[in-house]
Amino acid sequence: MSLFRGGRQIVTTLLVNNSIKRTLATSAKKDAKVCVLGAAGGIGQPLSLLLKNTPLVSHLALYDIAHTPGVAADLSHIETKAKVTGHMGPSELEAAVTGADIVLIPAGVPRKPGMTRDDLFNTNASIVANLADACAQFCPKTMLGIITNPVNSTVPIASEVFKNRGVYDPKRIFGITTLDIVRANTFIAEARGLDVSKVSVPVIGGHSGVTIIPLISQTTPPLSFPQEERERLSRRIQNAGTEVVEAKAGAGSATLSMAYAGARFTFSMLEALSGMEGKVECAFVRSDETEVKYFSTPLLLGPNGVEKNLGIGKLIEYEVELIKEALPELEANIKKGEDFVKNMK
Numbered sequence: 001m002s003l004f005r006g007g008r009q010i011v012t013t014l015l016v017n018n019s020i021k022r023t024l025a026t027s028a029k030k031d032a033k034v035c036v037l038g039a040a041g042g043i044g045q046p047l048s049l050l051l052k053n054t055p056l057v058s059h060l061a062l063y064d065i066a067h068t069p070g071v072a073a074d075l076s077h078i079e080t081k082a083k084v085t086g087h088m089g090p091s092e093l094e095a096a097v098t099g100a101d102i103v104l105i106p107a108g109v110p111r112k113p114g115m116t117r118d119d120l121f122n123t124n125a126s127i128v129a130n131l132a133d134a135c136a137q138f139c140p141k142t143m144l145g146i147i148t149n150p151v152n153s154t155v156p157i158a159s160e161v162f163k164n165r166g167v168y169d170p171k172r173i174f175g176i177t178t179l180d181i182v183r184a185n186t187f188i189a190e191a192r193g194l195d196v197s198k199v200s201v202p203v204i205g206g207h208s209g210v211t212i213i214p215l216i217s218q219t220t221p222p223l224s225f226p227q228e229e230r231e232r233l234s235r236r237i238q239n240a241g242t243e244v245v246e247a248k249a250g251a252g253s254a255t256l257s258m259a260y261a262g263a264r265f266t267f268s269m270l271e272a273l274s275g276m277e278g279k280v281e282c283a284f285v286r287s288d289e290t291e292v293k294y295f296s297t298p299l300l301l302g303p304n305g306v307e308k309n310l311g312i313g314k315l316i317e318y319e320v321e322l323i324k325e326a327l328p329e330l331e332a333n334i335k336k337g338e339d340f341v342k343n344m345k
């Protein structure tokens with residue numbers, strides 16, 4: 001079975017006779033280093049497990065301010081190729097990120113019931129700024145995938161930090177919104193009783209509430225919905241993170257589905273880095289598609305990051321309204337991130 005959509009060349013057979021056996025046919029880069037910053041957290045641990053389970057990674061560097069040695073020792077016993085190194089605390093950050101082809105940042109606090117993603121800003125902004133600054137110094141050419149919320153602000157923060165170090169390349173900094181696409185695929189397939197592996201729904205905009213814009217009219221295969229159902233599904237996709245936060249009742253936000261989504265994005269990026277053509281993922285990047293500076297749309301990935309922005313495509317009127325609803329909030333979130341870096345000491 002193919003573990004991730006789009007990873008056509010990775011043929012994976014899972015859970016055979018209580019062991020994990022894999023048949024692999026891949027032309028991907030053989031020596032990729034992937035670094036996870038926040039690797040001991042709710043997302044960091046399962047994400048690192050999925051990355052350890054792919055032959056696309058040869059070195060998995062795990063960094064956190066706590067518990068990294070245990071997570072690294074645990075994962076290092078798995079009988080797969082990737083060498084695992086654990087790095088704990090700021091003095092070990094340089095070694096963790098140096099030479100990384102991809103750095104993923106899930107470090108920071110998650111939501112509790114009643115909180116918006118923006119409520120996390122005060123804590124997470126400085127965490128992302130500091131980690132991005134280390135990347136700008138020690139692996140300025142890395143592909144940086146930011147998971148830490150509020151993504152609508154943390155991506156501008158990382159971008160400004162890279163600019164301050166004179167190493168900014170907008171094609172290499174991504175806010176990982178893949179979970180919105182994963183959720184949209186699941187909910188739309190369920191609504192029509194379809195095989196979810198054959199359903200693909202672009203989700204554009206940002207990664208919080210009304211800024212999440214599912215383009216159900218562009219679903220593959222084409223599906224038609226009465227307007228009321230389309231609206232209900234769109235709102236569910238926008239609020240799906242809150243469903244998980246409420247169900248976890250104070251114990252955090254989505255971790256397992258986010259780990260899956262983060263791994264899906266990373267595998268696509270690794271394959272693109274290796275020269276595989278046609279890898280497309282949506283992500284929140286510097287963009288000229290709308291009047292706001294950062295916006296998620298489907299992106300063609302390549303060895304240098306964003307190869308081509310595939311744009312918004314044809315919209316129905318309802319989706320135009322969703323974009324109009326999203327832009328003011330996106331603009332405010334982006335400005336908040338940029339101002340934070342301007343005011344940093």
Ligand SMILES: NC(=O)c1ccc[n+]([C@@H]2O[C@H](COP(=O)([O-])OP(=O)(O)OC[C@H]3O[C@@H](n4cnc5c(N)ncnc54)[C@H](O)[C@@H]3O)[C@@H](O)[C@H]2O)c1
Binds near residue numbers: 040110178252
């Ligand atoms: N992009 C998305 O779709 C998406 C989805 C779910 C959650 N998130 C976000 O991901 C983040 C992490 O969520 P979680 O559930 O894994 O949280 P968590 O609290 O379980 O884990 C966070 C980890 O970050 C570590 N950490 C804190 N400060 C650090 C620093 N300065 N350097 C390195 N590591 C540091 C902590 O020690 C902890 O291990 C949150 O901000 C959450 O909102 C994003």
